[in-house]
Amino acid sequence: MRETLPIGPYIQNLCRDDLHEYTSKSKRIKDDILRAVAKLLELDEDCLVNQFSNRALTYARFNYYPPCPRPDLVLGIKPHSDVYALTVLLMDKDVAGLQFLRDGTWYNVPSASNYTLLINVGVTMEIMTNGIFKGPVHRVVTNSEKERMSVAVFYGLDPEREIGPIAQMLTEDQPARYREMKVKDFLVAHLEHFSRGERVVDSLRI
Ligand SMILES: O=C(O)CCC(=O)C(=O)O
């Protein structure tokens, strides 16, 4: 994250320092996870961490879901895959609502009795690992009685660079499954696909 946070004066006064401290600490978690993923893939330990320059994007989203009288009709967030590489999600400790899709079935993420961080893989990671790690589809359902809150910090790449499978993932037997694209164009394409209920990654498949 840039030293001077590009957020409005209201947020800056309210929680600028806390947010800066929080995102710096969660960046360390993100780097640990990237190193663990690199190890799992039998790559150089730092090869994923090194993809994130000091111009890489960090984006924090504060989600507030008020009680909703018709949870059967209204979603908190519609189905999507996160677009950046990794998400560090601080979950509401009392109210569940997050669900992941697998083989056509939605699975609940239970609320934990304490503040819990959930690490989610995003589409950027799916492309970088040439499809080995997937950015799962998830959504948030509403609750008729209780409000719910979460804080998602998304870690992405430098918008001026290209996104594509990293060179270390490619062999003759495992050629690139996704074409390259400039990150900032990829983010715009993501929004267009999201508004149509589609996944941008599917449009990049070779
Ligand atoms: O509120 C949640 O639990 C998930 C939020 C989410 O998926 C997002 O902000 O992308």
Ligand SMILES: [Fe+2]
């Ligand atoms: Fe999400």
